[in-house]
Amino acid sequence: AQKITQTQPGMFVQEKEAVTLDCTYDTSDQSYGLFWYKQPSSGEMIFLIYQGSYDEQNATEGRYSLNFQKARKSANLVISASQLGDSAMYFCAMREGLSGSARQLTFGSGTQLTVLP
Amino acid sequence: DTGVSQDPRHKITKRGQNVTFRCDPISEHNRLYWYRQTLGQGPEFLTYFQNEAQLEKSRLLSDRFSAERPKGSFSTLEIQRTEQGDSAMYLCASSLRDFSDTQYFGPGTRLTVL
Secondary structure (H helix, E strand, O other), rough: OOEEEEEOOOOEEEOOOOOEEOOOEOOOOOOOOEEEEEEEEOOOOEEEEEOOOOOOHHHHHHHHEEEOOOOOOOOEEOOOOOOHOOOEEEEEEEEEOOOOOOOOOEEEOOEEEEEEE | OOEEEEEEEEEEOOOOOOEEEEEEEOOOEEEEEEEEOOOOOOEEEEEEEOOOOEEOOOOOOOEEEEEEOOOOOOOOEEOOOOOOOEEEEEEEEEOOOOOOOOOEEEOEEEEEOO
Protein backbone atom coordinates (compact mmCIF):
# COMPACT_ATOMS: atom_id res chain seq x y z
CA ALA A 1 0.00 0.00 0.00
CA GLN A 2 1.11 3.52 -0.71
CA LYS A 3 2.32 5.28 2.40
CA ILE A 4 1.60 8.75 0.99
CA THR A 5 -1.19 9.35 -1.51
CA GLN A 6 -1.71 12.55 -3.41
CA THR A 7 -4.73 12.09 -5.63
CA GLN A 8 -4.53 15.36 -7.57
CA PRO A 9 -1.90 15.21 -10.30
CA GLY A 10 -2.72 18.77 -11.31
CA MET A 11 -4.59 21.71 -9.85
CA PHE A 12 -5.46 25.16 -11.13
CA VAL A 13 -6.27 28.18 -8.97
CA GLN A 14 -6.98 31.80 -9.72
CA GLU A 15 -4.52 34.31 -8.34
CA LYS A 16 -5.48 35.59 -4.85
CA GLU A 17 -7.78 32.63 -4.18
CA ALA A 18 -7.16 29.84 -1.69
CA VAL A 19 -6.39 26.27 -2.74
CA THR A 20 -6.26 22.94 -0.90
CA LEU A 21 -3.86 20.18 -1.91
CA ASP A 22 -4.83 16.74 -0.65
CA CYS A 23 -2.61 14.23 1.11
CA THR A 24 -3.49 11.00 2.89
CA TYR A 25 -1.00 8.79 4.65
CA ASP A 26 -0.74 5.27 5.98
CA THR A 27 1.30 4.27 9.02
CA SER A 28 0.96 2.07 12.05
CA ASP A 29 3.39 4.19 14.05
CA GLN A 30 2.02 6.45 16.77
CA SER A 31 4.87 8.91 16.33
CA TYR A 32 5.41 10.43 12.92
CA GLY A 33 5.92 13.74 11.19
CA LEU A 34 4.25 15.13 8.10
CA PHE A 35 5.92 17.62 5.78
CA TRP A 36 5.07 19.61 2.70
CA TYR A 37 7.68 20.66 0.17
CA LYS A 38 7.48 22.88 -2.90
CA GLN A 39 9.55 22.08 -5.98
CA PRO A 40 9.65 24.81 -8.64
CA SER A 41 10.84 24.03 -12.14
CA SER A 42 14.40 24.80 -11.03
CA GLY A 43 14.31 21.52 -9.09
CA GLU A 44 15.16 22.50 -5.54
CA MET A 45 12.90 21.08 -2.80
CA ILE A 46 11.77 23.89 -0.52
CA PHE A 47 10.44 23.04 2.94
CA LEU A 48 7.07 24.66 3.64
CA ILE A 49 5.47 23.28 6.78
CA TYR A 50 5.68 20.52 9.41
CA GLN A 51 3.04 18.76 11.53
CA GLY A 52 3.90 16.31 14.29
CA SER A 53 1.55 13.46 15.05
CA TYR A 54 1.13 14.63 18.64
CA ASP A 55 0.51 18.25 17.72
CA GLU A 56 -3.04 19.19 18.65
CA GLN A 57 -3.09 22.42 16.70
CA ASN A 58 -2.88 22.62 12.93
CA ALA A 59 0.46 24.00 11.79
CA THR A 60 0.61 27.38 10.09
CA GLU A 61 3.47 29.19 8.34
CA GLY A 62 2.49 32.46 6.75
CA ARG A 63 0.12 31.73 3.86
CA TYR A 64 0.49 27.98 4.38
CA SER A 65 -1.57 25.94 6.80
CA LEU A 66 -1.87 22.22 7.29
CA ASN A 67 -5.31 20.76 7.84
CA PHE A 68 -4.42 17.75 10.01
CA GLN A 69 -7.17 15.17 10.54
CA LYS A 70 -5.51 12.35 12.42
CA ALA A 71 -8.45 9.96 12.49
CA ARG A 72 -8.83 10.24 8.74
CA LYS A 73 -5.05 10.15 8.23
CA SER A 74 -5.10 13.23 6.10
CA ALA A 75 -2.74 16.22 6.05
CA ASN A 76 -3.98 18.65 3.44
CA LEU A 77 -2.03 21.79 2.58
CA VAL A 78 -3.98 25.02 2.31
CA ILE A 79 -2.42 27.94 0.49
CA SER A 80 -4.24 31.21 1.02
CA ALA A 81 -4.13 34.19 -1.33
CA SER A 82 -2.35 32.32 -4.15
CA GLN A 83 0.41 34.12 -5.99
CA LEU A 84 1.85 33.46 -9.44
CA GLY A 85 5.08 32.36 -7.77
CA ASP A 86 3.22 29.53 -6.06
CA SER A 87 3.07 27.65 -9.37
CA ALA A 88 5.16 24.55 -8.71
CA MET A 89 5.03 20.86 -7.83
CA TYR A 90 4.02 20.19 -4.23
CA PHE A 91 5.01 17.06 -2.35
CA CYS A 92 3.61 15.64 0.85
CA ALA A 93 6.07 13.52 2.85
CA MET A 94 6.10 11.49 6.04
CA ARG A 95 8.78 10.53 8.52
CA GLU A 96 7.77 7.52 10.62
CA GLY A 97 9.04 7.11 14.15
CA LEU A 98 10.35 9.56 16.69
CA SER A 99 12.51 12.43 15.45
CA GLY A 100 15.19 11.33 17.91
CA SER A 101 16.03 8.49 15.57
CA ALA A 102 16.98 9.61 12.09
CA ARG A 103 14.49 8.45 9.53
CA GLN A 104 14.07 8.89 5.83
CA LEU A 105 11.14 10.71 4.29
CA THR A 106 8.59 8.89 2.17
CA PHE A 107 7.14 11.15 -0.52
CA GLY A 108 3.91 11.16 -2.45
CA SER A 109 3.79 11.52 -6.21
CA GLY A 110 3.12 15.24 -6.04
CA THR A 111 0.54 17.77 -7.23
CA GLN A 112 1.38 20.27 -9.96
CA LEU A 113 -0.21 23.58 -8.99
CA THR A 114 -0.74 26.27 -11.60
CA VAL A 115 -1.80 29.75 -10.50
CA LEU A 116 -3.70 31.63 -13.18
CA PRO A 117 -3.51 35.43 -13.50
CA ASP B 1 24.77 31.11 1.54
CA THR B 2 24.32 28.72 4.45
CA GLY B 3 22.04 26.18 2.76
CA VAL B 4 22.84 22.72 1.46
CA SER B 5 25.09 22.81 -1.59
CA GLN B 6 25.69 20.14 -4.22
CA ASP B 7 28.29 19.82 -6.92
CA PRO B 8 28.09 19.48 -9.83
CA ARG B 9 24.62 20.71 -10.71
CA HIS B 10 24.59 18.79 -13.97
CA LYS B 11 26.57 15.79 -15.13
CA ILE B 12 26.46 14.10 -18.52
CA THR B 13 28.36 10.87 -18.83
CA LYS B 14 28.60 7.85 -21.07
CA ARG B 15 27.34 4.47 -20.02
CA GLY B 16 29.96 2.54 -18.13
CA GLN B 17 31.75 5.56 -16.70
CA ASN B 18 32.04 6.32 -12.99
CA VAL B 19 30.66 9.53 -11.53
CA THR B 20 30.97 11.17 -8.11
CA PHE B 21 28.73 13.80 -6.58
CA ARG B 22 29.43 15.97 -3.56
CA CYS B 23 27.07 17.36 -0.93
CA ASP B 24 27.89 19.97 1.70
CA PRO B 25 25.20 20.07 4.39
CA ILE B 26 24.17 22.99 6.57
CA SER B 27 27.10 23.38 8.91
CA GLU B 28 25.50 22.47 12.24
CA HIS B 29 23.46 19.56 10.84
CA ASN B 30 24.72 16.13 11.83
CA ARG B 31 22.33 14.12 9.66
CA LEU B 32 22.71 13.82 5.92
CA TYR B 33 20.48 12.04 3.41
CA TRP B 34 20.65 11.10 -0.25
CA TYR B 35 17.57 10.71 -2.44
CA ARG B 36 16.99 9.99 -6.12
CA GLN B 37 14.16 11.55 -8.12
CA THR B 38 13.09 10.51 -11.59
CA LEU B 39 10.86 12.58 -13.82
CA GLY B 40 7.31 12.94 -12.56
CA GLN B 41 7.97 11.12 -9.28
CA GLY B 42 8.64 12.06 -5.71
CA PRO B 43 12.14 11.59 -4.30
CA GLU B 44 13.12 8.08 -3.20
CA PHE B 45 15.41 7.47 -0.27
CA LEU B 46 18.87 6.05 -0.94
CA THR B 47 20.90 6.32 2.27
CA TYR B 48 21.58 8.46 5.31
CA PHE B 49 24.36 9.30 7.71
CA GLN B 50 24.44 10.43 11.27
CA ASN B 51 27.79 12.13 11.64
CA GLU B 52 30.18 9.83 9.76
CA ALA B 53 28.18 6.64 10.31
CA GLN B 54 26.07 5.33 7.44
CA LEU B 55 23.01 4.07 9.28
CA GLU B 56 20.71 2.83 6.57
CA LYS B 57 20.78 1.99 2.88
CA SER B 58 17.79 1.49 0.62
CA ARG B 59 17.41 -1.54 -1.60
CA LEU B 60 17.65 0.97 -4.45
CA LEU B 61 21.32 1.41 -3.58
CA SER B 62 22.85 -1.36 -5.67
CA ASP B 63 26.43 -2.53 -5.35
CA ARG B 64 27.42 0.05 -7.95
CA PHE B 65 26.51 2.86 -5.57
CA SER B 66 28.63 3.91 -2.62
CA ALA B 67 28.34 6.85 -0.29
CA GLU B 68 30.76 8.24 2.25
CA ARG B 69 30.87 10.98 4.82
CA PRO B 70 34.44 10.68 6.01
CA LYS B 71 34.62 13.39 8.66
CA GLY B 72 30.96 13.86 9.37
CA SER B 73 30.82 16.97 7.22
CA PHE B 74 30.50 16.73 3.43
CA SER B 75 29.39 13.54 1.70
CA THR B 76 30.10 11.93 -1.65
CA LEU B 77 27.93 9.60 -3.70
CA GLU B 78 29.71 7.52 -6.31
CA ILE B 79 28.08 5.51 -9.06
CA GLN B 80 30.30 3.00 -10.79
CA ARG B 81 29.69 1.63 -14.29
CA THR B 82 26.76 3.95 -14.89
CA GLU B 83 23.70 2.68 -16.73
CA GLN B 84 21.02 4.62 -18.58
CA GLY B 85 18.59 3.80 -15.78
CA ASP B 86 20.76 5.82 -13.40
CA SER B 87 19.67 9.02 -15.16
CA ALA B 88 17.87 11.03 -12.48
CA MET B 89 18.12 13.98 -10.12
CA TYR B 90 20.20 13.15 -7.06
CA LEU B 91 19.14 15.17 -4.06
CA CYS B 92 21.00 15.66 -0.82
CA ALA B 93 19.37 16.85 2.40
CA SER B 94 20.52 17.56 5.91
CA SER B 95 18.79 17.87 9.25
CA LEU B 96 19.41 18.75 12.84
CA ARG B 97 18.27 16.41 15.58
CA ASP B 98 15.42 18.46 17.03
CA PHE B 99 11.68 18.14 17.55
CA SER B 100 10.86 18.09 13.84
CA ASP B 101 14.07 16.74 12.25
CA THR B 102 13.14 18.77 9.18
CA GLN B 103 15.22 17.89 6.15
CA TYR B 104 16.52 20.78 4.07
CA PHE B 105 17.42 19.95 0.51
CA GLY B 106 20.14 21.09 -1.81
CA PRO B 107 19.59 22.06 -5.45
CA GLY B 108 20.35 18.55 -6.68
CA THR B 109 22.66 17.04 -9.27
CA ARG B 110 21.00 16.08 -12.53
CA LEU B 111 22.69 13.05 -14.05
CA THR B 112 22.24 12.09 -17.69
CA VAL B 113 23.73 8.80 -18.83
CA LEU B 114 24.07 8.50 -22.60
